[in-house]
Each structure stands twice: as C-alpha cells, then as structure tokens.
Amino acid sequence: MTIETWLQAAVADAERRGLTQAKRLLEGLASATRALRAADFNESASGHPHN
Amino acid sequence: MDILTIEEFSRRLRRRETSSSAVTETCLHQIGVRDGRLNAFISVMTDSARQQARLADRELSEGRDRGPLHGVPISLKDIIDVKGVATTAASRVREGHVASSDAPVVENLRRAGAVIIGKTNLHEFAFGTTSEDSAFGPVRNPYDENRSPGGSSGGSAVSLVAGMALGTIGTDTGGSIRIPAAACGLVGLKPSGGEVAIDGVVPMSRTLDHVGPIAHSVNDAWFLLNGLLGISSVRPLRPVEPSRPLSSVRFGVLRTYFCDVLEDDVRTRFENALETFRAAGGSVDDVELHNADHIAAIYLHLVLGDAAAYHAHTLETMPERYTAPVRERLEMGRYVLAEDYVRALKGRAALTRQVDAALTDHTALILPTLPIVAPPIGADIVPVGPTHQPVRNVMLRLTQLFNLTGHPAVSLPCGFSPGGLPCGIQLVGPRGETENLLRVALSCEELLKR
Numbered sequence: 022m023t024i025e026t027w028l029q030a031a032v033a034d035a036e037r038r039g040l041t042q043a044k045r046l047l048e049g050l051a052s053a054t055r056a057l058r059a060a061d062f063n064e065s066a067s068g069h070p071h072n
Numbered sequence: 073m074d075i076l077t078i079e080e081f082s083r084r085l086r087r088r089e090t091s092s093s094a095v096t097e098t099c100l101h102q103i104g105v106r107d108g109r110l111n112a113f114i115s116v117m118t119d120s121a122r123q124q125a126r127l128a129d130r131e132l133s134e135g136r137d138r139g140p141l142h143g144v145p146i147s148l149k150d151i152i153d154v155k156g157v158a159t160t161a162a163s164r165v166r167e168g169h170v171a172s173s174d175a176p177v178v179e180n181l182r183r184a185g186a187v188i189i190g191k192t193n194l195h196e197f198a199f200g201t202t203s204e205d206s207a208f209g210p211v212r213n214p215y216d217e218n219r220s221p222g223g224s225s226g227g228s229a230v231s232l233v234a235g236m237a238l239g240t241i242g243t244d245t246g247g248s249i250r251i252p253a254a255a256c257g258l259v260g261l262k263p264s265g266g267e268v269a270i271d272g273v274v275p276m277s278r279t280l281d282h283v284g285p286i287a288h289s290v291n292d293a294w295f296l297l298n299g300l301l302g303i304s305s306v307r308p309l310r311p312v313e314p315s316r317p318l319s320s321v322r323f324g325v326l327r328t329y330f331c332d333v334l335e336d337d338v339r340t341r342f343e344n345a346l347e348t349f350r351a352a353g354g355s356v357d358d359v360e361l362h363n364a365d366h367i368a369a370i371y372l373h374l375v376l377g378d379a380a381a382y383h384a385h386t387l388e389t390m391p392e393r394y395t396a397p398v399r400e401r402l403e404m405g406r407y408v409l410a411e412d413y414v415r416a417l418k419g420r421a422a423l424t425r426q427v428d429a430a431l432t433d434h435t436a437l438i439l440p441t442l443p444i445v446a447p448p449i450g451a452d453i454v455p456v457g458p459t460h461q462p463v464r465n466v467m468l469r470l471t472q473l474f475n476l477t478g479h480p481a482v483s484l485p486c487g488f489s490p491g492g493l494p495c496g497i498q499l500v501g502p503r504g505e506t507e508n509l510l511r512v513a514l515s516c517e518e519l520l521k522r
Contacts, residue, residue, distance in 0.1 A: 022409065031407040042400045050376070050404055053369040057415050060366045062422040 024051050024058070078238050078292040079308060082140050085132065092132075092143025092187060095238065096125040099145045099189055102235040110212045112230040114150045114160055116190040121145065124187040131185075138185030139304035140295040146181065147237040149228050150191035151198055152283070153272040154178055161274045162196045162206035164393040165386050175272025177241065177283055180302035189237050192227030196398045198243055198276050199379060200224055201251055201467035204449050205395040212449070213255065215493055219446040222255030222467070224248040229256040229286050239296045240286045245276045246371060247441075247471025249284050250483040254441035254496025257485045259517070260286045261293045261510070262471075264503050265478025268300045277378035280371075280475040290514045293482070297506065309507075309514050317515035318354030324434035325356060329364035330470055333456050334443045337489035342440045345486045345497050348519050349438075359430045359437065363422050364473075368465065370423065371472040373408055373416035380405025424477040431479070431502045436512050439470055441483040441496035470498065480506040482513045486520050 028051045035043030076095070084090045100118060107113050128143035148154065151161050153171035155178075160166045174182065181188070193211045195203045203226025204210035211226040213219040214233045221230045225242030229252035232240050242249040244262040253260025261284045268283045275281055285296030291308045298306040311317045325346065331339070350356050363370075380387075383402045391399055430437060443466050444454055453460045474481040479500050486497040499516065501509030 027407075027409065035403065035407070038403075040400055040403055042397075043403070046400060046404050047407065050372065050407065053372045054409075054412050056366060057369040057373060057412055057419065060363060060369075060415070060419055062363060062366075062418050063415055064418075 024054055027051070075288050076238060077288045078140060078144050078295050079289065081144060081238055082142070085143055092125040092128040093122070095143075096121055096145045096187055096189065099236050099238070103190070106234045107236065109217060110214060110230050110234055111209050112192055112211055112227040112234065112236060113147070113190045114162065114193050114208050114227070115157060117157065117188055121187050121189045128185055128187060138183070140306060141181065141299045142185035143187060144185070144238050145187045145189040146239040146241065146296070147190055147192045147228055147231040148178065148188060148240070149194055149225050149242045151194060151243055151274045152178060152241065154188060154191065157191065159274060160207070161198070162194045162208055164207045165390060167393070171272070173272070176269045177300045178272070181241070181299045183302065184299040184304050186299060192225070192231050192240065194227055195224035196395050197274065197383070198224040198245060198248055199398050199401060201247065201464050202447065202449070203227060203252070205397050207395065210449050213446050215256070216446065218448055219493070220255065220449050222252035222442070222446060225286065226252050229253060229258055232256070232258055232286060232288065239292055241296065241300065242284065242286050243273060244282045244284055244475065245280045246375065246468045246475050249282070249286055250441050250471050250481060250496070250498060251467055253286050253483045255446040255494060257488075257494030258286050258288065259290055259293045259485070260284070260483040261297060261506070262474065262481045263297060263506050264480045267480070267504075267506060268297070275382055277375050279378070280375060282475065290482070290484070290510055290517045294510050309511050311515040311518060312511055316353045317518065318349055318352040321435045321512055321515070322355040322433065323349060323436055323438045324359035324430050326361065326437055326439040327358045328360050330439045333459065333461060333466060333469065334440060335445060335456055337445060338440050338443060338495050341487045341495040342497060345520060346438070349516065352515075352519050359434065361423065361426045361430065363419065363426060366419055367423065367473050367476070368469070370416045370419035371468070371476055373412050374420065374476070376405030377408045377413045380408070420476045423473060427473070427477045427479055427500070428503070435501070436509060437500040439498050441470060441498040442467060443469055445489050445491070445493035445495065474500055479503050480509050482509060484513055484517055484520065
C-alpha cells in the first residue's frame with residue numbers, strides 16, 4: 022500500500038468516526054512513515070539496497 | 073524554601089535532630105498550602121503516611137535502620153499501583169479502579185523504609201510531555217505557574233520542587249522523567265532498559281517504559297534507584313577523581329541533529345557546561361549517529377502501535393472518558409501498518425548499535441535534555457530560533473532515543489535562563505552501567521554547582 026493510498030483511507034475512516042483532529046495528525050504520521058520507509062536500514066526482497 | 077535532600081535528612085535523622093514524623097508533617101503542610109495552585113497530587117495519603125512515619129521513628133529508636141530511605145517521604149506518579157488506592161493514570165477511563173496489590177517497586181520502597189505520601193498528577197496515561205491533559209486539571213510549574221512543569225511525570229517533579237516530598241518516582245517512555253526534571257531544575261534518572269521492574273505500572277509501551285527517580289541531587293537519585301531495586305545497604309557515591317574530577321572522563325557530544333533545534337538560552341547553558349567540564353580535565357569531542365534523522369519516525373511508529381494495542385478496547389467502549397487530545401493521538405496508533413512497525417523495529421536495532429558504538433571510546437554521551445525551557449500551558453507551537461516547533465515533538469527530540477536503545481540517561485540542572493527558568497543537561501552511559509554513569513554525573517553536578 023502506498024502512503025498516499027493509506028493516508029486517504031485512514032483520513033476517511035477517522036473522519037467517519039468523528040475524530041476531528043485526525044487529518045492533521047495522520048498527515049504528520051504519514052510524513053514520519055515516508056522518512057521511515059526511506060531509511061537505509063530497510064531491506065528489500067530484490068537483494069538490492071532499498072532505495 | 074530551603075532544599076532538604078534525602079542525604080541531609082538522613083544525616084539529621086540519625087543525629088536525632090529531626091524525625092520522619094516531623095518532615096512528613098512539613099511535606100503535608102506544603103501540600104495543604106501550595107497544591108491548590110500547583111495541582112501536583114491526585115491523592116494525598118495523609119493517614120497512612122503519618123502511620124508509616126511514626127513506625128519509621130519507632131524502628132530507629134529501637135535500633136532498626138533500613139538504610140538511606142528510612143523515614144523519607146516520597147511521592148509516586150499515579151500510574152504505579154499502591155494496594156488499596158486508585159491508580160488513576162490521570163484518566164476518567166480508570167474510574168472505580170483500586171489496586172489489589174503494591175507494584176514490586178512499591179514493595180521494595182516500603183521495605184527500604186520509605187513513607188508514601190501520595191500519588192502525583194501526570195499527563196493522561198503518560199501520553200504527553202506537558203502534564204496539562206489530565207482528568208484532574210493541568211499541573212503548574214512552581215518557577216512560573218503559567219508554564220508546564222514538563223511531563224508526563226509533571227506532578228512528581230512539582231511535588232519535589234514545592235517541598236511536598238523529599239524524593240519522587242516517575243516513569244519514562246520517551247523522556248517523561250528527564251523532561252520534567254529539566255523543566256523544574258531537578259535530577260532525573262532513566263535507568264537501563266529492564267533494570268527496574270515495570271510490573272504494576274500502567275503501560276504505554278512495555279518495551280519503552282522505564283521506572284526511575286526524580287531527586288534534588290545525584291546521590292538522592294542513587295538512593296532512590298537502590299530503593300526501587302530492593303537494595304538497602306547503600307553508601308553515597310563519591311566522585312570519579314576528587315582532586316581533578318573529570319581527568320579520566322571522555323565525553324562524546326551529540327551535536328548534529330541533537331543541537332540543530334535549541335533555544336538560545338539552552339544552547340548557552342549547554343556550551344557553558346561543556347566548557348566547565350573541559351576545564352576540569354574532561355575530554356570533549358563530537359560524535360555523530362548515522363540514523364539520528366530517523367529517531368522520531370522510529371519512536372512514533374513503535375509507541376503509537378504499542379499504546380493503541382493497550383487502549384483499543386476502551387477507545388471503542390468509552391472514548392468520551394479520555395481527554396480529547398490524548399484520545400485523538402491514541403487513535404493514530406490504530407492506523408500504523410504492520411510493515412511500518414517492523415521497519416521501526418529494525419531502525420531501533422540500528423540505533424542501538426550506533427549508540428553502543430559511540431560509547432565504545434567515550435565514558436558518556438552528552439547533550440541537552442530539553443531543547444526549550446518550560447513552555448506556556450496551552451501552547452501547541454513554540455518559537456525556537458527562527459523556526460516554530462510543535463511542543464510535543466520538540467520536547468521529545470533529545471530524550472526518546474535512549475528509550476529506544478535502553479541506555480541509562482540522567483538529566484542534571486545546568487543553570488537558568490535569564491527569565492529564571494531551569495535548563496538541563498543529559499548524560500548517557502553504556503547499558504547496564506547506571507552506577508558508573510551516576511558517578512560521572514556526581515562529578516558534573518559538583519562542577520555545575522560552583
């Protein structure tokens with residue numbers, strides 16, 4: 022799942038559940054997830070460096 | 073008011089110049105006079121504290137001495153179980169709860185002779201750094217009542233500053249002991265990961281949670297740590313090299329990333345402290361951590377996921393009982409993907425190796441504790457130099473790493489801003505070597521007091 026797809030689905034779900042600050046908080050989490058996925062300690066099944 | 077350390081109280085107690093009952097009454101008086109404003113306590117255990125103090129005095133008069141915590145009034149963060157008393161975690165979610173037994177750390181403290189004076193206010197479920205989102209109202213900083221004392225163990229720190237206890241026990245999942253210690257001018261110790269039992273403590277993240285002391289001095293923190301561990305025969309620490317205290321100490325300064333976002337006043341106090349340590353013979357050089365830029369992302373994914381697992385049921389069944397900001401942030405954890413949680417675990421292992429490596433040729437790592445002075449209550453954003461920073465993120469920035477890696481870390485007071493607000497400096501040692509870290513901290517404390 023891409024971060025963009027995940028964020029869209031998460032915001033929609035959170036708003037449906039009445040979480041008024043969700044969009045701002047989820048955007049912050051998405052930004053952290055982008056950083057996490059870009060880190061050089063991640064591994065890839067291809068055997069090549071992740072990035 | 074004059075500061076009374078545990079060390080000094082113990083001396084006076086054994087010279088029969090004071091008693092546990094007398095100092096307990098003084099603490100209870102301070103609570104009565106000041107807690108209406110400061111809001112440090114959730115429950116004050118007046119009757120049982122008086123009873124324990126009388127027992128401590130009687131035992132001493134009969135020749136039974138339990139060690140440095142004998143008869144010492146201490147407060148506990150209200151997230152730690154005390155038999156027969158509610159553990160509220162500062163939340164309405166816990167309404168009706170009464171602990172059925174003492175947490176092991178409380179059993180140990182009682183065995184060491186400590187007098188439990190009450191349970192202190194905190195950020196709800198320890199899930200915040202300011203101690204303002206609490207079902208019992210915000211805790212206020214005695215240095216400026218319009219400011220936060222830091223958190224989440226804010227009530228614990230305030231109980232000490234205001235003379236309501238001689239020592240206090242907090243918990244630290246991302247900095248919750250060290251942050252209020254820095255914001256209130258105290259010593260705060262996060263021991264090594266796994267060193268102190270966390271059973272009987274309401275969790276945020278079982279692998280990041282630590283129990284530890286906040287104290288007026290390094291030696292008091294040492295006494296309290298030993299009390300938590302169930303060790304009663306303990307002597308005060310002595311400096312590494314009394315004549316030239318830091319001649320054998322090599323400090324590694326964490327500068328890149330860690331000193332990128334600092335208030336000017338904090339930076340000045342930090343650089344002054346480094347200069348003091350250099351002048352006392354300490355070797356000081358910079359070290360870098362390769363993945364420092366990823367610390368916050370790694371921490372966030374782990375703590376959110378862990379906290380969400382614990383809170384999922386009550387978030388569904390009683391969401392209205394949480395304070396709104398804590399509820400909304402806990403809900404975020406329910407959206408963390410498993411693959412990202414696993415990435416964060418891998419990042420945690422990488423960071424642990426990097427901190428271990430930095431300590432192979434350094435006695436201790438050194439950095440500020442808190443990039444800012446105590447923030448105003450209610451502030452979401454604070455100015456830091458030319459930037460504006462979210463309060464929670466900036467307050468966790470320098471402490472959360474060592475919850476991930478499990479290295480012991482201690483915050484020491486290192487002076488005041490021109491506005492009279494305390495600043496803190498943080499020392500970090502090898503895992504499992506908390507005593508050695510405190511020995512270095514003792515030398516630093518002596519130098520910073522001069």
